[in-house]
Amino acid sequence: MGSSKTTPDAAVTAEHRSPRRLDAVVAALVTCLGVAAILGSRTLGYWVELGPGPGFFPLWLGVALTLLGGIWLVMEVRAWRSPSGTDVAEVSAEEATPEYDLSTVIAILGSLCVLAACLEPIGYQLSMLVFLLYHLMVLGRRGPVLSIVIALCGSFGVFTIFTRFLTVPLPTSSIPFLRDLGL
Numbered sequence: 001m002g003s004s005k006t007t008p009d010a011a012v013t014a015e016h017r018s019p020r021r022l023d024a025v026v027a028a029l030v031t032c033l034g035v036a037a038i039l040g041s042r043t044l045g046y047w048v049e050l051g052p053g054p055g056f057f058p059l060w061l062g063v064a065l066t067l068l069g070g071i072w073l074v075m076e077v078r079a080w081r082s083p084s085g086t087d088v089a090e091v092s093a094e095e096a097t098p099e100y101d102l103s104t105v106i107a108i109l110g111s112l113c114v115l116a117a118c119l120e121p122i123g124y125q126l127s128m129l130v131f132l133l134y135h136l137m138v139l140g141r142r143g144p145v146l147s148i149v150i151a152l153c154g155s156f157g158v159f160t161i162f163t164r165f166l167t168v169p170l171p172t173s174s175i176p177f178l179r180d181l182g183l
Helices: 008-041 056-081 102-139 144-165 176-180
Strands: none
Touching: 008 056, 102 144, 102 176
C-alpha cells in the first residue's frame, strides 16, 4: 500500500496558492466591474457643450479598471500556475505591500481633511502638491526625486489637463497674491 504523505514543500506550495486564488478572483471581479462601467456609460452623454458629459469619467474609469484588472488577473494566474509556487516577478522588500496600523489610517484621514480645508484658500495645485509630497515622502517613505516628480505631475499636471484640455474648473487660490501667480 502506498502512503499518501505530504511533503513540507507541497504544504508550503498549497498555502501559497490559496491566497493566489483569492487574488485572482478579486482581479476578475475588478475586470468585470470595469466592463460593467464601460457598458453602463454607453447610455450617458460622452461630451456636452460645456465639456465632458456624464459618461466621460465612467467610460475611462471602466477602461482603466478593465485593463489593470486584466493585467492583474494574468499576473495572478501565472504566479498561481508556476511550478515553484512563487511569484513570477520577485518583489523586493521596498515594493512589498506595507502594513498599516491605526496611526497611519488616522494620518491619512487627517491629511484628507486638511486637503479639503486647504482647497479653497490656497487652491488645488498647492494643496495637492503638499498632500502628495506628505503621502509619498512621509507615509510612503519614497525618495525625494520620485516624490517631487509624482507630486508635480499629480498637482500641476492634473490641474492643467482638467482646466485647459477638459475645460473642467478646479479650485484656484482665494488669496490674491497666489491667484495673481496663477495658482
